[in-house]
Amino acid sequence: MTSVLVVDDSQFMRTVIGNILADNGYEVFSASDGRAAVKAVAERDPDIVTMDVEMPGMGGIEAVAEIMSTHPTPILMISAHTEAGADATFEALDEGAVDFLAKPSGEVSPNIASLADRLIEKVATVGRADVSSIDLEQDDSARDVTATTGTQTPADHPGRSFVEHPTVVVGASTGGPKIVERLLRELPVSLDAKVIVVQHMPESFTDRLAARLDRVTNYDVTEAADGLRIGPGEVVIARGNYHLEVVANVAGRIRMRLSQDERRHGVRPAIDVTMETAAKRVRDPLCAVTLTGMGRDGAAGTCAVKEAGGTTIAQDEATSPVFGMPKQAIQTGCVDHVLPDEAIPNALCSVFTQEAQTHG
Structure with missing residues (x-):
């Protein structure tokens, strides 16, 4: 069974994303911040990670950098529909995240219902990614x-x-x-x-x-x-x-x-x-x-x-x-x-x- 680590500081979003994935046959783990995500990746070796961008403590960008340098794993960023969220998402892609999904505009938004199909499609695509092809060293130089x-x-x-x-x-x-x-x-x-x-x-x-x-x-x-x-x-x-x-x-x-x-x-x-x-x-x-x-x-x-x-x-x-x-x-x-x-x-x-x- 394909395993996914869901990382988000919002209990609501962890539950929503986790339930969607579980209902589609994925094994789901969760973490509430970047530091816990790095530890969970090392201990559980998930096939895929979904990563929130903005979190207290170690945020998504730092967590992606740490994971990709120590335990490379396909990562899907979950990003806010904001200018700051977009800029942070591109930074996460620089650090080695494979792709991103824009989250619904509000936690109680009716757009939550539209999340499922997009999430499953993105997770399936990211799961096929070859993270060994991502050249982080050259990007650091650039x-x-x-x-x-x-x-x-x-x-x-x-x-x-x-x-x-x-x-x-x-x-x-x-x-x-x-x-x-x-x-x-x-x-x-x-x-x-x-x-x-x-x-x-x-x-x-x-x-x-x-x-x-x-x-x-x-x-x-x-x-x-x-x-x-x-x-x-x-x-x-x-x-x-x-x-x-x-x-x-x-x-x-x-x-x-x-x-x-x-x-x-x-x-x-x-x-x-x-x-x-x-x-x-x-x-x-x-x-x-x-x-x-x-x-x-x-x-x-x-x-x-x-x-x-x-x-x-x-x-x-x-x-x-x-x-x-x-x-x-x-x-x-x-x-x-x-x-x-x-x-x-x-x-x-x-x-x-x-x-x-x-x-x-």
């Missing part, structure tokens, strides 16, 4: 540089002549925020790309993700808005609960549209929607990148980009916390390059060199 300079300086690429107006569409889900951050940190300014990122994430978190990424990369990062135009050296993050469509590509600038059309693969934004519309309308050099995540979103979009003459990249199994979306994309036969996440920025540079585009 944070040290960021703390000193505000951004991390990407690698130089002397002697390379890049094409004009390259466009990159990146799709990611579970385990994605850390990997997207690394990709953008290491993408050289000289590439001058337009980057569209579709990260499966709730609406209340994508604006904080954009703000966070804007602080750690030399590219200008914003959350998508209807009618937004992006140009070279700019990154747009798909807004949660909205599909992000490419509607025009004129003079090196891309115009976007938000829609709340039907969910695809059960998600909105869907990576396929963005990749397919980019394939249809972007005539400049184009590359699609499919990163870690559960499901098959991005597979059809990958094929659309390939059929339109673009280049396609998928993250490899060894570095994917959840090798679902990349695997599905690879199985289509439309992926040009299967790479570890740390090799993707350099691969993009190679794709968009003048020589590669001339002989591609």
